[in-house]
Amino acid sequence: MVTSGLTLVSRIVGRYVARFAAAEQGNIAVIFAIALLPVLGFVGAAVDYSRAAQARSAMQAALDSTALMVSKDLSSGTITTSQISTKAQAYFNALFTATNALPSVSIAATYTASTSMGSTIEVTGTGTYTTAFMKVAGFPTLDVGANSTSAWGLVRMRVALVLDNTGSMADDGKMAAMQTAAKSLVDQLSPLAKTNGDVYISIVPFAKDVNVGASNYNKYWVDFSDWDAARGTRSANHNTWTGCVVDRDQDYDTKNTTPTSGNAGTQFPAEQYSYCDTGSSSYLQPIMPLSYDWNSLKSRIDAMKPTGNTNQGIGLAWGWMTLSTGDPMNAPAKDTNYTYKDAIVLLSDGLNTQNRWYSNAWQIDARQKKLCDNAKAANITIYTVQVNTGSDPTSSVLQYCASGSDKFYLVTKADQTVSVFKDIGTSLSKLRVAR
Structure with a gap:
């Protein structure tokens, strides 16, 4: 001018x-x-x-x-x-x-x-x-x-770390880099808490399934219908279940609806996924609900191992579940004297390959996009990270799910993951600046 x-x-x-x-x-x-x-x-x-x-x-x-x-x-x-x-x-x-x-x-x-x-x-x-x-x-x-x-002082933060534990994470040092980055993020966010409860973090390892913990075999929110049918006359006690669940019935797979007894669609179908067996060398770690036990959170991250196929949607769905009060993850009630910032950090190294119904990316992505729309409409801030050290195309669904173009990160070398998570941590901890 x-x-x-x-x-x-x-x-x-x-x-x-x-x-x-x-x-x-x-x-x-x-x-x-x-x-x-x-x-x-x-x-x-x-x-x-x-x-x-x-x-x-x-x-x-x-x-x-x-x-x-x-x-x-x-x-x-x-x-x-x-x-x-x-x-x-x-x-x-x-x-x-x-x-x-x-x-x-x-x-x-x-x-x-x-x-x-x-x-x-x-x-x-x-x-x-x-x-x-x-x-x-x-x-x-x-x-x-x-x-x-x-x-x-009046803003509290709850963050779900939804982390890819699929088999391809074993390549190019991706798993080790993610573990280092995730632990560094815990260390970056934890000092922001002046009192217990100011900051909560959950850990959601995912592959095709997620592990909700075998000890929950007697909970009403686990649906054993398919699990029992697969055994027929050889039906086993539910206490032999290894803890994994697949996607909920559609459209509950795209929502965080609290499960109810007697409504199977709202419940979580059990599956005897081999990688959830504690005897497996690539045991898929159970979800860790919101916690401010920083050492335990980092220990859970350290225990993760790469295994299985990719279903980002189920990881994202359970990340949202960990931020929600009520069963199954029972996030602590929110104090009305505070405002809350809820966020999900989703990292994946590849395109979707398998969920409960499909084995092609475009159908799985379609379900995931609905889920992301619903989560963002509920004021969940979503950060997405694609670790692409090979020749995969840039993930359109991860770009779509991010709450803005500045919240999608493309990593082409595993060691970049640490700096990306640091940037996400800075964004998460950014306090309101008023003029």
Whole structure:
């Protein structure tokens, strides 16, 4: 806008110059010279204001990030209240990019602690822009200022880590990289909890099935109809079930409907999946419900092994289940004094290959898209990661399921998984920044 405005002004001035130069009356040239001064003054003022506005925008961006990082440091105990101002200035100096326009910016940080309303950090920046044109008119400088506030304490977070445990995860170091990344994410999120319950994390390993735990063989929400039919006259005790379930009946497979006794469609069909047998060398680990036992969460991640075919939908469905109150995962009730951010992080290294009904990707993907629509409509934020170290096409369903293009990640080398999870952790822990 500044460039086009200058061009227009120069054209207008040029026309008047040509017209006045052709005039015979000398006083017109004098009048023009006098009139030209304010025109040039307006043009110069536009340039100075534009440069100052750009510097303020850069200041605002740096202040937003500064407020966020200081609040994270303070909430995690990395710094004390006496270090806030020094830390804020250091963060801002490292982030601010418009140092030519504003060579010196003073930063003030104000911390307000509250147990009832949430804590806040307000960071204010002030600087002086030296004008290039307006000084002729008596304005040698312009004051430039901005502020940003980061609030925390009233937002609690619940995150389901839905992790691909299929056989292909054994290739190219993908399983080990995922385990390292997932454990690092636990370590990244756990310091955000000032009290127990501020942050919860669940672990959902998946292949074609998920393992809900063999100890649940007597729960009403497990449907043994198909399991019994497969044994016929050799029907065995349900306590010999190895703990795996397949997708629920359609359309319950795309929802988080709480199961009810007597309604088989809402229940979870048992399957004697060989990889759920604890005697298997590639034992599919059971789901771990929401927990803030950080060591146990990381131990469950360490125990995962690659096995079986890919059914992202069942993993995603159970990730959502772990975030839901009531059976079967019984997430803790939410305190009405807080707001909650619920999220699912889904990582898979390949395309869908098998679910309860289908063995082709497009039909499985269609069910998964419905599930993702329903989860996002319920205010679940979904992050998706495709670890594609081979020649698979980019997954359209993982892109579709992500809550925005910035929440889909394509990994082409296993060791990139750690940095991707770190980025997701930063996004998850990002506190509300208000101006």
